[in-house]
Structures are given as structure tokens and as C-alpha cells.
Amino acid sequence: xxxxxxxxxxxxxIISTGLFAAGSxxxxxxxxxxxxxDEELAQKVFKAYTAETGVQVDWVRLSTGEAVAxxxxxxxxxxxxxxxxxxxxxxxQAKQKGLTMQYDSPAAKMPAQFRDKDHYWSGIxxxxxxxxxxxxxxxxxGLKAPTSWAEIxxxxxxxxxxxxxxxxxxxxxxxxxxxVQIFGxxxxxxxxxxxDANITQYTRxxxxxxxxxxxxxxxxxxxYSHDGVKLVNEGYPLKITFPSEGTGYExxxxxxxxxxxxxxxxxxxxxxDWGLGETAAKIYATTFVVPFVDVPLAKGAVSxxxxxxxxxxxxxxAENKTRLxxxxxxxxxxxxxxxKKK
Amino acid sequence: MEGSSNQLxxxxxxxxxxxxxxxxxxxxxxILGLLLLFIVYPLYAAAKLSLTPEGHFSFKEYSYIFTHSxxxxxxxxxxxxxxxxxxxxxxxxxxxxxxxxxxxIKGKKYFQTMGILPIISPPFMFALSVxxxxxxxxxxxxxxxxxxxxxxxxxxxxxxxxxxxxxxxxYMTLMGILQGIxxxxxxxxxxxGAKRGHSFWTVTFPLALPGIFASWxxxxxxxxxxxxxxxxxxxxxxxxxxxxxxxxxxMGNLPRGAALAILLLIPTVFVFFIQKYIMKNKAYxxxxxxxxRRASSxxxxxxxxxxxxxxxxxxxxxxxxxxxxxxxSFVKLWGVNxxxxxxxxxxxxxxxxxxxxxxxxxxxxxxxxxxLLGMVIAYIVVRKSFPGKGALDFLSMLSYAIPGTAVGxxxxxAFNKAPFKLSGTAxxxxxxxxxxxxxxxxxxxxxxxxxxxxxxxxxxxxxGANTIYTFRKITLPLIRxxxxxxxxxxxxxxxxxxSAIIFLVSARWNHLTVLILAQTEIMRLGAxxxxxxxxxxxxxxxxxxxxxxxxxxxxxxxxxTN
Numbered sequence: 001x002x003x004x005x006x007x008x009x010x011x012x013x014i015i016s017t018g019l020f021a022a023g024s025x026x027x028x029x030x031x032x033x034x035x036x037x038d039e040e041l042a043q044k045v046f047k048a049y050t051a052e053t054g055v056q057v058d059w060v061r062l063s064t065g066e067a068v069a070x071x072x073x074x075x076x077x078x079x080x081x082x083x084x085x086x087x088x089x090x091x092x093q094a095k096q097k098g099l100t101m102q103y104d105s106p107a108a109k110m111p112a113q114f115r116d117k118d119h120y121w122s123g124i125x126x127x128x129x130x131x132x133x134x135x136x137x138x139x140x141x142g143l144k145a146p147t148s149w150a151e152i153x154x155x156x157x158x159x160x161x162x163x164x165x166x167x168x169x170x171x172x173x174x175x176x177x178x179x180v181q182i183f184g185x186x187x188x189x190x191x192x193x194x195x196d197a198n199i200t201q202y203t204r205x206x207x208x209x210x211x212x213x214x215x216x217x218x219x220x221x222x223x224y225s226h227d228g229v230k231l232v233n234e235g236y237p238l239k240i241t242f243p244s245e246g247t248g249y250e251x252x253x254x255x256x257x258x259x260x261x262x263x264x265x266x267x268x269x270x271x272x273d274w275g276l277g278e279t280a281a282k283i284y285a286t287t288f289v290v291p292f293v294d295v296p297l298a299k300g301a302v303s304x305x306x307x308x309x310x311x312x313x314x315x316x317x318a319e320n321k322t323r324l325x326x327x328x329x330x331x332x333x334x335x336x337x338x339x340k341k342k
Numbered sequence: 343m344e345g346s347s348n349q350l351x352x353x354x355x356x357x358x359x360x361x362x363x364x365x366x367x368x369x370x371x372x373i374l375g376l377l378l379l380f381i382v383y384p385l386y387a388a389a390k391l392s393l394t395p396e397g398h399f400s401f402k403e404y405s406y407i408f409t410h411s412x413x414x415x416x417x418x419x420x421x422x423x424x425x426x427x428x429x430x431x432x433x434x435x436x437x438x439x440x441x442x443x444x445x446x447i448k449g450k451k452y453f454q455t456m457g458i459l460p461i462i463s464p465p466f467m468f469a470l471s472v473x474x475x476x477x478x479x480x481x482x483x484x485x486x487x488x489x490x491x492x493x494x495x496x497x498x499x500x501x502x503x504x505x506x507x508x509x510x511x512x513y514m515t516l517m518g519i520l521q522g523i524x525x526x527x528x529x530x531x532x533x534x535g536a537k538r539g540h541s542f543w544t545v546t547f548p549l550a551l552p553g554i555f556a557s558w559x560x561x562x563x564x565x566x567x568x569x570x571x572x573x574x575x576x577x578x579x580x581x582x583x584x585x586x587x588x589x590x591x592x593m594g595n596l597p598r599g600a601a602l603a604i605l606l607l608i609p610t611v612f613v614f615f616i617q618k619y620i621m622k623n624k625a626y627x628x629x630x631x632x633x634x635r636r637a638s639s640x641x642x643x644x645x646x647x648x649x650x651x652x653x654x655x656x657x658x659x660x661x662x663x664x665x666x667x668x669x670x671s672f673v674k675l676w677g678v679n680x681x682x683x684x685x686x687x688x689x690x691x692x693x694x695x696x697x698x699x700x701x702x703x704x705x706x707x708x709x710x711x712x713x714l715l716g717m718v719i720a721y722i723v724v725r726k727s728f729p730g731k732g733a734l735d736f737l738s739m740l741s742y743a744i745p746g747t748a749v750g751x752x753x754x755x756a757f758n759k760a761p762f763k764l765s766g767t768a769x770x771x772x773x774x775x776x777x778x779x780x781x782x783x784x785x786x787x788x789x790x791x792x793x794x795x796x797x798x799x800x801x802x803x804x805x806g807a808n809t810i811y812t813f814r815k816i817t818l819p820l821i822r823x824x825x826x827x828x829x830x831x832x833x834x835x836x837x838x839x840x841s842a843i844i845f846l847v848s849a850r851w852n853h854l855t856v857l858i859l860a861q862t863e864i865m866r867l868g869a870x871x872x873x874x875x876x877x878x879x880x881x882x883x884x885x886x887x888x889x890x891x892x893x894x895x896x897x898x899x900x901x902x903t904n
Contacts, residue, residue, distance in 0.1 A: 039693070043693060058849040063592070065593065065594065073754055073758065077766075080848075167593040168592030200577070200578070203863065204588075204592060207864060215678050217477060217478045217865065236678075
């Protein structure tokens, strides 16, 4: 019996020390990052950075809402030094809550409206909201791809639409704020309530509905066009349409987190600069986004310059987020659900 | 309550033992301190925040929850789901246990494994399988039956998945109970002229009733606190655990998230009290000396075949889920493009290898700590007498009753500021594993120790050995099986944790289950399948290794919870 105990203990020791040795060769520079980039893009970006500089990036993917909530919850003891990617409204919100720090990056050369005048955040690419429809499913139900906000809320699309939860997803809040900016608050919430009848599920992450539409788990998704174009290029039967009343867009951004790990600050600034530069932009472009640095675009990428985009007020959207999401929760969860129940 | 003078002198006696034995004194103090810090303090932090949403005391969050139909419906959903799942899972578990103990069906050994297999699976593996099989692109629904149903998301899907995940709880609880019913009683009934059915309903079933009730409660709590399945397959059907997570992490509404977690705590602690203080005192097992006679006569031939068929169908259903996950790992795009591929393995290696390594690493560190702590607590609770013993016993078991969601939220709130800055470290995850799983070891240890006469230990002490020496040389070898059982269980639970650790993972220390969840959510089901597959292999490999090395049987390892 003693022997087996011994063997067991030795085994645990060997395995754990082996893993430890392999798991953390300390002393090298590391950066802890929260990222809201698509998982696959994040993998590419940080891998490229490590290959170029030798600096390890430990990252975890969080949706925009989750990232803000996480950084806020950790305010007293921030765990990460940089928030990479994620809808600009979230970055503005983080600035307003005092969660991020000023950094005047020498690499910040994008047009002024895509960066913070106080140097809290800088945009890396823009992407517009769109509808992504699965053409097979459309044909099956005899529907056509919606081309306006007015259409997507009509009863013919009942049980066919997915969008994310505006509380957790920057994409979905972007859509909510867009509707309010186009139609005014009362009308917009009236529309969201009608839309709710068509929604099968509010996902946590903003890119999930598009993926669900691509494989037919839902018929129509509300999401960003670059995510949609990417799926089309992968061969999925998706049709991308833009609402005729105008659409909103995201300014995916980077911020440095206030009081992040001190030994990471300088490295994080370098990652920030690199993230705004050409090498990174080329990697972003492979996922069909339109970076603010002038790099060759992937085939099919849609620039917001060529779209009917609204004159978007992100500062307003950020300021009103808590109130609007709370209201949305009440309209959707508080009343609509019980009415809907048969 | 006894007379106060009597109690006083007894207390003095207890104190005397403590002062005489400094090692014991320090150990008790240390363990009590750890339990207070890692079990009570986080709960206090969560409760406090939920009651002081704006810095001062108010019931605002609770009244908001109870006056808004979105939240009341969530509560109702959780309860409905719990009741349905508890009933069905107990039914399945009972039939399994009955067929194996009383009916003597064929393939007993094989079915015993099936009875516990779902316990050592990743938390939402079955949910993933159900989507692959019955989703809109499901193999069965869309391809074989050509149905178009989005209906698997929600209550229906959740019921299927939770029953499959949780019938082992009922099975394990009832197995012990049914084994404890002396077959002679049934034989007597039949000798007195009762038909088999009559004997079942008048003897076996009533004797098993407390066990059925206990397993119902356990599954009810299991369903209520489940997080992994509902977040994947719940769809529009909101349940408390997911809602709390969304409020806390998604919306950043910390007080309301905490309030929802506290609400979740109420029924689970209630059940814990029933279990610990009411059920325990009811002697519902008819132990009259182990009867070794085979009880093959308690069911008729037809019943026996029916029972066999039932167990077979359930087992096949479970196996189908495993096969699906393995299949899903090798298919380019489930439901759309069935070309075989290895690309998900390459992708998963890229995305998940570091996380898998870290997950195994932390689980391995926490495993011996959990098992040892469990044994030490069991030892001092059973063998020693000191003031505060009741509290120690209570606290060490309490964490079993706390929903993971409440633990996660509590840890975030408690350990993110001085003096306990632990968030983002490996330590906080290890602490969660250790203190959430220690009750299993304690329970196993107590059961084992009670069977061993304390005379042996006393002899050791009389011969001059101190507490540590006695524990190491005498007690530990005697309780070795429960030590390893506790260790194995602790490892399995650390590897398959989700509800608490999802709040606590960081960029540096992610957990494989969280990664699987992320992959599932973005519908990269191939990668999710590969990662689940990897997790199953690690867990089963570990269990197998322990069984080989220690010679323990699986029933010894997984039988400790009842």
C-alpha cells in the first residue's frame, strides 16, 4: 500500500513539475490582454505579435459588455493591461467610468473621428451593422432577405431572427442605439418589442447570430457585415443586406487599462502602437474588416464610406447605455415575454 | 440542552484536550480559519452587496426582482425545471438501481459503469450532443427525419440533458438504499403469500421511500444550480444561474447578480439542512447483518426483461451522446459539410492546448490538497472532541450546498481587494477547487473512520505517538480507500467545473470548460467536440490510472457520496 501511495505521489509530482516547467518559463515579458476580437482573429494577431517581438500575450476573449463589466469589477486590482478590440461605444463607456488610461500613441494616425480627443482609445477598424440571411432557409420559408428595419420587425419573420443581448454584446447595443438615433426613443422601443416576437434567442456574443445563420440554426442574423462577408467567403449560403433607413457601425478600438500590472505597462504600450500599425492592419484585413490604416482590402470587404451610415453619436450612446439597456430589459423581459406566452 | 454546570465542565474538558494537544489546537484553528475565509466570507460579501446596492442597506434589488415578471418568470422556470428533472431522473435512477440490486439482470457490471458514466463527463457535453443530434441541423432531426425544429433549445432540451446528466446522482443514492434492504424481508412477504408486485409495493418501495425522497432533493438542487447546460441549450428559457451570470458579468449589474445568486442559495441550503439534520436521523436502512443471499426471486421474468430493456435503452442513449461528440470531432461542418477532417484537432491544439495543460495542472495541484484536507477534517471531527467541532463539521459540509454561481460571485467580490488580492491568480482557482470539493473527502473519511475502532489509535497515542504521527501511521493507511476516492472525485470535479470558475478564469489561467463554452457559443462545434473529447480522455485516464494503481473498484470511488 505504501508503495502505491508513493508511486501516486511521485506521479503527481513529476507530472505537475513537468507541466510547471513547460507551462511557465518565467522572467520573460508577458502582457495580459482582454480582447473582443473574434477568437480566430485574436489568435492570429497575438501569435503574430509574439513571433515578431518574443513577448507573450496571455489573452481571454470577452464580449464588449463583459469586458467593461470585468474591468470595472477588477477596478481595485486590475488584472489586464490592455483591452484589444471591441465596439467603440464600450471603450467610451470605459473612459467615462474611469477604467482606462490616457495614452498618446505615436501610431494613432487615423481620422480624428475614429480616435478619442483625450487619447483614451484609438480605433483600429470600422464595420457596419447588417442583416445576414441564410439563403437556403429563406427559400425554404418563401421569404426574402429583409432590406429595412421596418421589414425585419414584420410578423412574417416570426421565429426567424437572432441578435445578441444588448447588455452583454456591443454589437447588439450598437443596433439598439442605431434604432434610437434613427427613429427616436419611443418608436425605437416599439420596434424592438415587435422585433422581439421574431427573435429566437438573444446570444451573449455579437458574432454568434451570424454564425448561427451561416449553418442554418437561424434564418436571419443582425450583426456586422465583415463577420458576414467572412462567412460568405468560407462558402456559407449567406446574403448580406443593409437597412435602407440607414445603419450604424462600430469603431473597434484599443484602450490601456488604468492601473494595470505595472511590469506590463511599457510592453502594453508597444502592443497598443503595434495594434494601430500596418502589420496588424494587414492581419485585421484578412477577416474582411476595413482598417483605418490604408492596406489592401480583402475581396468583398464593405467600407462604411460606401454605405448609408447614420451620423452616429457614440458618446451619447455610451452615456445612455445603462439606462437604455435597463429599459430594453424591461420592455423585452418585463412585459413582452409574459404577453407572448400562450 | 443539558444543565449548564454539566456543560461547563464538559467544555472545560474539551478545552483541556485542546491545550494538551497543541498540534490539534493549531490544526483546528487553521482549518476553521480557512473555512471561514474561503466559504463563509465570500458568501457574506455577495449577500452584503445584494443588500447594499447603493452603499446603504436596502431590499431594493430583491423587491425589483420579485416585482418584475422577467425575473419572477426566471425563478418559476428554475423551479419547474428542477421539479420535472428531479422526478424523471429519480425514476430512471431508481429503475437502474432496482434492476441491478434486486432483479439480477444480465450485464450488471456493464450497467454499473453506465450508471455513473455521466458523472465524469464535461458539464455540458450532453447539451452539445443534443444540439448535434436534435438541433436545427441535427443528425437525427434534420438529416434522418427531415424535421425542422428549433424546439430543442429551451425546456425540452434542458429536460433531456439534465435527466441524462443527473440520473447517476439518483442511481448512486438509491443503490446504497436498495442494497441495504434485506432480501429476507421480501422473501418473507412472498412466503406469506404476497405476489411479487405486492411485495414490491408493500415492502421494498416503502423502505426505499426516504431514499427516493433524498435523491429527488439532490437532483432538484443539481438541476437548480446547473449552469453549463442551460447556458448552452436554454435558449429563451432563462434560469436563475444563467440570469445571475448575465447580470453580473454581461450587464455589470453586480448587486442584482449577487441577489439572484443569493436567491439560488436559499433552496439549496434548505435541502442541505433537510439532508443533514432530518434525513440523517431517520434510520431508513434495515441493516441486520449483511445478507449475502442472492435476491434473484424478487422480480418475475417479464419484469426482468423489461428492466433489462429499459437499462439498455438508457445506456445506448448515453453512449450515442459520446459517439456523437467523437464523431463531431472529425467532421468539417456538422449538418452542412460532412467531409471527414482533422482540422479541428489542429485548430483545437492551437487554441486549447495551453488551456488544457493549465487546467490539468491546477486540478493536479488541488487534488492531493483537497483529499488530505478532507481526511484531516474527517479525522478530527470523528476522533477528537473540542469546542467548535459542530461548527467545523457544518462548515466543511456547507460548501457542498452552495451553488457554484454564488461561490463564483462571492469570490470575485471577496478576493479582488486588499487584504485578499487573489483574482487572476492560479491560487483563487485552486482555492475554489479545494473548498468546493472538500466535503466529498470529509464525508468519505467520516464514513470510513466510523467503521474503524478508535482503540488502535488510542493504543498508538498511549505508546507515546503524537497526533500527527498517529494520523500518518495509523489512521491514514486505514482510510486509504476513501482518501483515493476523495482524490479521484476531487480531480474529476476540478476538471469539469464551470459554474463557479467561469467568474474567476483569467487570461493567464483559463479553464478548458470555459473555452469549450466559448467555442460552442460561436457554433464552432467541431472544436468544442474535440476539446470535450480531450477532457473526457484526461478524466477517464486519470480514473483508470487510480483504479489500476490502488486496486480500488469504481464503486468504491464513486460510492462515497451516499
